[in-house]
Amino acid sequence: MRASRLLSLLLLLQTRGRMTATEIADELEVSVRTVYRDVEALSAAGVPVYADRGPLGGYRLLDGYRTRLNGLTVEEASSLFLAGLPGPAAELGLADFAAAAELKLLAALPPEPRSYAARMRERFHLDVPGWYRGAEETPFLMEVAEAAWEERVLRLRYRRWGPTEVERLLHPYGLVLKGGSWYLAAACSGTVRTYRVSRIIEAEVLSERFERPQDFDLAAFWREFAAEFASRMYTAEAVVRLAPGAEDLFRFTVGQDVVDKALAGGLPEPGGWTRLTLPIESVTHARWLFLRMGALVEVLEPAELRALMAEAVADLSRLYGTAPEDDSGAAAHGP
Numbered sequence: 001m002r003a004s005r006l007l008s009l010l011l012l013l014q015t016r017g018r019m020t021a022t023e024i025a026d027e028l029e030v031s032v033r034t035v036y037r038d039v040e041a042l043s044a045a046g047v048p049v050y051a052d053r054g055p056l057g058g059y060r061l062l063d064g065y066r067t068r069l070n071g072l073t074v075e076e077a078s079s080l081f082l083a084g085l086p087g088p089a090a091e092l093g094l095a096d097f098a099a100a101a102e103l104k105l106l107a108a109l110p111p112e113p114r115s116y117a118a119r120m121r122e123r124f125h126l127d128v129p130g131w132y133r134g135a136e137e138t139p140f141l142m143e144v145a146e147a148a149w150e151e152r153v154l155r156l157r158y159r160r161w162g163p164t165e166v167e168r169l170l171h172p173y174g175l176v177l178k179g180g181s182w183y184l185a186a187a188c189s190g191t192v193r194t195y196r197v198s199r200i201i202e203a204e205v206l207s208e209r210f211e212r213p214q215d216f217d218l219a220a221f222w223r224e225f226a227a228e229f230a231s232r233m234y235t236a237e238a239v240v241r242l243a244p245g246a247e248d249l250f251r252f253t254v255g256q257d258v259v260d261k262a263l264a265g266g267l268p269e270p271g272g273w274t275r276l277t278l279p280i281e282s283v284t285h286a287r288w289l290f291l292r293m294g295a296l297v298e299v300l301e302p303a304e305l306r307a308l309m310a311e312a313v314a315d316l317s318r319l320y321g322t323a324p325e326d327d328s329g330a331a332a333h334g335p
Contacts (some may be wrong), residue, residue: 005030009038010047013061020058092145136181140203144184148172148203151212154186157202158195165201171210176219185221192216194225234279238286239301244272246296253292254278275300283308 023037033255037179042049048062154170170186181199242250251259262278269275283305290297291312299306
């Protein structure tokens with residue numbers, strides 16, 4: 001246990017540079033006193049760990065010191081071959097580098113982890129885009145990635161929802177791949193916003209540089225954005241009756257998380273039906289979703305949504321209530 005922790009401490013200092021005892025303790029989930037003891041143990045073992053005092057101080061390794069130990073277990077090494085995501089790597093222009101890194105990692109592993117990792121790659125494949133949709137066209141992804149990597153200002157022309165086009169000067173902080181779509185997190189006029197890369201019409205990486213905030217955490221920003229987006233997306237509620245046995249279809253149609261939460265608070269009704277209250281984006285969007293369920297869902301509230309459903313059903317009845325017309329305009333009749 002301690003040997004593993006000492007190796008983790010050594011690799012932390014090797015990859016991150018100077019770190020305070022508190023930062024190390026938080027990373028390793030131990031006390032600061034334990035960090036002090038572990039640093040002394042590394043020093044006693046001949047590892048050149050130095051302590052810099054002062055407000056900007058901390059522990060660091062002697063400049064140029066590297067350990068060739070990687071400390072990878074069989075499972076850890078194997079997991080790296082699932083994290084490669086060859087599609088996104090190719091989109092970023094890193095396919096050759098990713099393949100070379102994978103080859104070097106295989107060569108560096110002992111026989112057992114190497115064979116285990118090879119089997120992992122042979123038996124598992126990650127396909128990022130969802131069903132019934134291909135990967136989005138992102139002709140300017142390379143420019144966006146370059147600007148984010150080199151901390152250069154990005155000028156772009158962007159198509160917002162609808163026909164509106166805007167021009168922006170951005171400080172790109174990072175890229176996120178979500179459900180097969182790339183999103184850019186970038187500061188515009190001091191506010192960090194998100195931009196769907198497939199909606200970029202033109203992009204130019206300028207020579208002007210910007211300073212990326214050291215405390216900006218891309219993963220934390222995305223989590224907060226996703227949570228806020230979900231809260232803004234659902235603006236109303238609907239009360240419906242769901243037919244018995246239609247739960248899986250309803251999950252597929254409306255969304256698993258939304259339906260599961262609604263089912264947890266659902267009320268049983270006669271005939272095996274269930275009364276549910278669930279969030280909706282709008283009455284027009286909900287009408288489109290619920291119509292896909294046919295007679296397996298009955299909308300009870302709000303009244304506006306129920307009226308829209310009734311109107312759609314009446315239109316369908318008029319459309320399908322008569323025989324189709326032939327090319328001459330007369331109704332076609334069978335023998």
